[in-house]
Amino acid sequence: MRSKIVAGNWKMNKNLEETEALLTALSAKLPDTQAEVMVAPTYVNLNTSVRHLESSTIQVIAQNMHFAENGAYTGEISADMLLHIGIDTVIIGHSERRAYFGETDEILAKKVTAALAKNMRVMFCFGEELEDRKSGNHFAVVESQLKNALFSLDAGSWSKIILAYEPVWAIGTGETASPEQAQEMHAFIRKTIAGAFDAGIAENVTILYGGSVKPANAEEIFSKPDVDGGLIGGASLNADDFVAIIKAI
Ligand code: PEP
Numbered sequence: 001m002r003s004k005i006v007a008g009n010w011k012m013n014k015n016l017e018e019t020e021a022l023l024t025a026l027s028a029k030l031p032d033t034q035a036e037v038m039v040a041p042t043y044v045n046l047n048t049s050v051r052h053l054e055s056s057t058i059q060v061i062a063q064n065m066h067f068a069e070n071g072a073y074t075g076e077i078s079a080d081m082l083l084h085i086g087i088d089t090v091i092i093g094h095s096e097r098r099a100y101f102g103e104t105d106e107i108l109a110k111k112v113t114a115a116l117a118k119n120m121r122v123m124f125c126f127g128e129e130l131e132d133r134k135s136g137n138h139f140a141v142v143e144s145q146l147k148n149a150l151f152s153l154d155a156g157s158w159s160k161i162i163l164a165y166e167p168v169w170a171i172g173t174g175e176t177a178s179p180e181q182a183q184e185m186h187a188f189i190r191k192t193i194a195g196a197f198d199a200g201i202a203e204n205v206t207i208l209y210g211g212s213v214k215p216a217n218a219e220e221i222f223s224k225p226d227v228d229g230g231l232i233g234g235a236s237l238n239a240d241d242f243v244a245i246i247k248a249i
Pocket of ligand 1: 009170
């Protein structure tokens with residue numbers, strides 16, 4: 001049985017006080033759920049967030065990390081630094097990292113390898129741009145993103161991988177992929193992984209959908225058989241909305 005996950009990516013939002021207030025509200029309202037619930041606060045608030053949630057089932061994860069062990073990489077954070085404060089899951093490949101910070105497939109492959117070498121879980125994000133979908137290239141783009149970053153992994157690493165399909169045209173735009181479009185792509189992703197590795201790996205990997213998931217559309221998207229939960233941006237910044245999305249899984 002693969003895990004269900006609802007994860008909130010808080011991006012560059014919420015100062016320390018606001019972070020603690022949101023964590024308190026979330027903890028108080030957290031419904032009973034079989035799903036893993038994760039939040040990704042900004043770096044400066046990760047340590048406090050881990051301490052704040054010490055007695056909670058909500059997991060704190062990181063939005064990014066560098067591939068190097070340590071050294072002269074001003075402004076960057078290593079896997080060991082995350083592990084040292086109790087964080088063992090990291091988002092890699094978010095479309096904003098790709099678009100605004102020049103993270104190529106090659107860089108992302110190095111980050112994935114570095115995180116796995118430290119036994120971390122990787123939430124790997126990928127997805128096509130609007131032009132790719134309009135030109136019917138979306139399957140090829142997704143396949144190449146997966147291939148470039150993940151297909152040279154050994155089969156055993158897949159238990160540490162969580163996939164997050166996020167069509168770029170649906171992120172922060174209010175535009176959501178229809179539940180059918182999400183299902184179609186998730187099924188394609190599973191088929192592609194089955195072809196490159198094996199059917200067991202494809203069946204067991206958790207595939208999240210991300211892109212303008214809201215309380216109003218979460219249940220329908222999550223009801224699709226190959227959608228195992230969501231990576232939530234904007235709606236995870238509000239405790240009531242995030243809790244409603246968790247309830248939808
Ligand atoms: C995201 O950035 O991962 C995301 C899905 O954002 P939003 O939910 O705001 O579209």
